[in-house]
Amino acid sequence: MSRDDARTRGGLxxxxxxxxxxxxxxxxxxxxxxxxxxxxxxxxxxxxxxLGARRRFLDIGCGAGYGAQMLRRAGCEVLALDIDRECAxxxxxxxxxxxxxxxxDDAAFERVICFETIEHVRAPExxxxxxxxxxxxxxxxxxxxxNRRLYSQRSGHHNPFHLRELDRxxxxxxxxxxxxxxxxxxxxxxxxxxxxxxGATDDATRLLRILRDASAPTTxxxxxxxxxxxxxxxQPLYLFELCAHExxxxxxxQAESVFHDPRQALLGELIASGLxxxxxxxxxxxxxxxARQIEEELEQSRQRCARLEEHVANxxxxxxxxxxxxxxxxxxxxxxxxxxxxxxxxAESLETHAHNLEERASAARRRARELETHAANTxxxxxxARERAAxxxxxxxxxxxxxxxxxxxxxxxxEHSHNVETxxxxxSQHVVNLxxxxxxxxxxxxELETHAAxxxxxxxxxxxxxxxLKAESEAAHARLAALLAARWVRLGIRLRLLDxxx
Numbered sequence: 378m379s380r381d382d383a384r385t386r387g388g389l390x391x392x393x394x395x396x397x398x399x400x401x402x403x404x405x406x407x408x409x410x411x412x413x414x415x416x417x418x419x420x421x422x423x424x425x426x427x428l429g430a431r432r433r434f435l436d437i438g439c440g441a442g443y444g445a446q447m448l449r450r451a452g453c454e455v456l457a458l459d460i461d462r463e464c465a466x467x468x469x470x471x472x473x474x475x476x477x478x479x480x481x482d483d484a485a486f487e488r489v490i491c492f493e494t495i496e497h498v499r500a501p502e503x504x505x506x507x508x509x510x511x512x513x514x515x516x517x518x519x520x521x522x523x524n525r526r527l528y529s530q531r532s533g534h535h536n537p538f539h540l541r542e543l544d545r546x547x548x549x550x551x552x553x554x555x556x557x558x559x560x561x562x563x564x565x566x567x568x569x570x571x572x573x574x575x576g577a578t579d580d581a582t583r584l585l586r587i588l589r590d591a592s593a594p595t596t597x598x599x600x601x602x603x604x605x606x607x608x609x610x611x612q613p614l615y616l617f618e619l620c621a622h623e624x625x626x627x628x629x630x631q632a633e634s635v636f637h638d639p640r641q642a643l644l645g646e647l648i649a650s651g652l653x654x655x656x657x658x659x660x661x662x663x664x665x666x667x668a669r670q671i672e673e674e675l676e677q678s679r680q681r682c683a684r685l686e687e688h689v690a691n692x693x694x695x696x697x698x699x700x701x702x703x704x705x706x707x708x709x710x711x712x713x714x715x716x717x718x719x720x721x722x723x724a725e726s727l728e729t730h731a732h733n734l735e736e737r738a739s740a741a742r743r744r745a746r747e748l749e750t751h752a753a754n755t756x757x758x759x760x761x762a763r764e765r766a767a768x769x770x771x772x773x774x775x776x777x778x779x780x781x782x783x784x785x786x787x788x789x790x791x792e793h794s795h796n797v798e799t800x801x802x803x804x805s806q807h808v809v810n811l812x813x814x815x816x817x818x819x820x821x822x823x824e825l826e827t828h829a830a831x832x833x834x835x836x837x838x839x840x841x842x843x844x845x846l847k848a849e850s851e852a853a854h855a856r857l858a859a860l861l862a863a864r865w866v867r868l869g870i871r872l873r874l875l876d877x878x879x
Contacts, residue, residue, distance in 0.1 A: 397441045412642035413566050419447070420564065420636035421492050421617065425519050426451035428619075428630060429488040435511060437476050437504070438494035442468025453488075477503040481511050489518040493615075496522050496539045502551050509555035509620070517627075518556070518620040521564070522548060527614050532601030548616045556620040560627050563613030566600070568643060671819055678825050685832045692839040694790060698783050699846040705779075706853040709772065713860055716765070720864060727755070762868060769861065 398415050422444040425434075431452045436445045439457035445468045448455045457468035458479070465471035474480050476494060489512045495501035505520065512518045525542040528534060536542075543551070545561070552559050602614055621627050734751075 396443075398443055412638065412646050415642065416566055416636055416638065417564065417615065418444070418492070420634070421519070421521060422447045422490075423636055424632065424634045425488065425490055426453065427634065428632065429453060429517065432487040433485075434488045434490060435481070435486040436468070437479075437489065437491040437508070439468045439471065440464055442471070444490070444492070445471075456486075476507060479507045479511055483510050484513045484516070485511050487513050487516045489516065492519065492521045493523070495520070496542050499540045501541050501543070502554070505551055505555050509622075512620070512622065514622050515626055516621070517630075519617070520552065520620060521615050521617045524613050524616050527602035527612055534601065543616070545613075545616055548618070552618050552620055557622055558624045558627055559618050559620040560630070560632065562617040562619065562632055563615075564617050565602075565612060565614040566643075668815055671815055675815070675819070675822055678822050678829070682825050682829050682832075685829050685836070689832050689836050689839070691790060692836050692843065695787070696839050696843050696846070698786070699843050699850070702779070702783065703846050703850050703853070706776070706850055706857075709776070710853050710857055710860075713769070713857055716769075717860055717864055720762070720868070723758075724867060759872065766861075766865070 396414055396418050398419060425444075426448050429448075432454070434445075434448050434453050434455045436448070436455055436457045439445050439459045441464065442457055445455045445457045455470075457465060457471035458474055458476070459465045459468070459471065460473065460475055462473045465473040472480065476491065477498065477500065489508050491504065491508055495504050498504065501522075508518050508520065522543055523529070523536075523539070525544045529536070529539075529542055549559070549561065602612060619627060619630065619632060
C-alpha cells in the first residue's frame with residue numbers, strides 16, 4: 378500500500394494507514410481501530426491460514442506484519458512485502474517494493490494475499506496482473522477490497538485516501554481478465570447471538586441455522602450500510618475473492634468461516650461507550666447547573682453595578698449643585714463685604730461731618746436752613762440705605778428660590794431614576810442575548826466587583842465632599858447674617874448720633 382495513499386480508520390504508523398491490533402490508543406484499553414477493525418482484518422488472515430496450512434505465502438501490503446505472524450504461527454512460510462521500508466523490515470523476511478511491480482519470479486507462490494490494498498492506487502488492475510503472474514498454476518490468491526455500493530454509496534462514508542473503489546461487477550470483471558476461475562466471498566461485521574450444541578464434536582454441525590432477528594425495534598440505530606427489511610443476512614461490506622488458475626483448486630475448498638472473539642470486544646466497546654455517555658450526560662447537567670448559578674450571580678452583580686452607577690451619578694449631580702451653590706454664596710458674600718466696606722467708609726465720613734456740624738453749631742445758626750437741607754439729604758441717603766437693605770433681602774429671597782429650584786431638580790432626577798429603572802426592565806431581551814457570553818463575563822464579573830468597590834469608595838468620598846460643601850455653605854450663610862446684623866447695628870448707632878432727639 379502506498380505511503381501517500383493510505384490513512385483511514387485504523388491505527389496509524391508513520392505516514393501510512395497501519396492497523397495494529399496489539400496497539401492501544403493513549404489512555405484507552407481498546408485496540409487502535411476498535412473491535413470491528415480487529416474482526417475484519419484478523420478474520421481474513423485466519424481464513425487464509427486455514428486454507429493454506431504449511432504453504433508458501435506472499436503477503437502484499439503487509440503493513441505492521443501482524444498477518445504474516447499469524448500465518449507463520451500456523452506453520453506457513455511467508456514473504457512479506459510493503460512499500461514502506463520499516464514495515465517490510467518489521468515483518469522480516471520482507472521486501473520493500475511496489476505492488477504494481479513485484480520483483481519476484483513468475484508462479485513463485487502457492488498462496489498470494491492482497492487485503493485492502495488495490496483501492497489505494499489509481500490502477501488496481503496492475504496489482505491484480507502482478508498477483509496472477511506470481512501465483513503458481515495450482516496456487517490460490519486472496520484479494521479483498523471494500524464494496525463501493527455499501528461501503529461508500531449506501532453508508533455515506535467517504536475515505537479520501539481511497540483512489541479507486543470497486544463494486545461487485547467491476548471487481549469480478551477485473552479478476553476474470555487475469556484468472557480463469559474465482560469464487561466470491563462476502564465479509565461483513567455481524568453482531569448477534571450464537572446458540573450451539575456443546576455436545577457436538579464436529580464444528581461444522583454447530584451452525585445449523587441462521588435465524589433473523591425479527592423483533593429488533595425499528596427505531597434502534599443500525600449500521601450505515603444496512604437497510605432494515607432488505608438485509609435478512611449481512612450484506613457484503615467487503616468483497617473477498619479466492620482466485621485460481623485451475624478449477625480443481627477451488628472445487629474442494631470449504632471457505633465458509635465464522636470468526637469468534639472470546640472477549641466479545643465489540644459488545645464491551647458498546648457498553649463502555651454507553652457508560653461514558655451517561656457520565657458525560659451527568660457532567661453536562663452539572664455544567665448546566667453551574668452555568669445557571671453563574672448567570673444568577675452575574676445578574677445580581679449587574680444589578681448591583683447599575684444601582685451603584687446610578688447612586689454615583691446622583692452624588693455627582695448633588696456635588697455639582699452644591700459646588701455651584703457654594704460658589705454663588707461665596708460671590709454674594711464678597712459682594713456683601715464690599716458693600717459693608719463702602720458703608721463703613723460712608724459712616725466714617727458721616728461721623729466726621731456730624732462732628733464738624735456740632736463744632737460749628739454755635740457759630741452757624743444762620744446756616745440752619747442749610748443744615749436742615751443737609752439733614753434732608755442725609756435722610757435721603759438713609760432711604761437709599763434702606764432700599765439697599767431691601768435689595769439685599771430680595772437677593773436672599775432669590776437665593777432661597779434657587780434652593781427651592783434645586784430641590785425641584787432633585788425630585789426631577791428621582792423621577793428620571795424611576796424612568797431608568799423602567800428602561801432597565803426593557804433590557805431583559807438584551808440579557809438573554811448575553812447568555813452566550815457567560816464564560817467571558819464570568820471573568821468580567823471579578824473586574825465588575827472590583828469596579829463596584831471602587832465606585833462605592835468614590836461615592837463615600839463624594840458624599841464626604843458634599844457634606845463639607847454643605848457645611849461651608851452654612852458657614853457662608855452665617856457669616857452673611859452676621860455681616861448684615863453688624864451693619865444694621867452700626868447704621869442705627871450712626872443715625873442716633875445724627876439725630877440726638879431721636
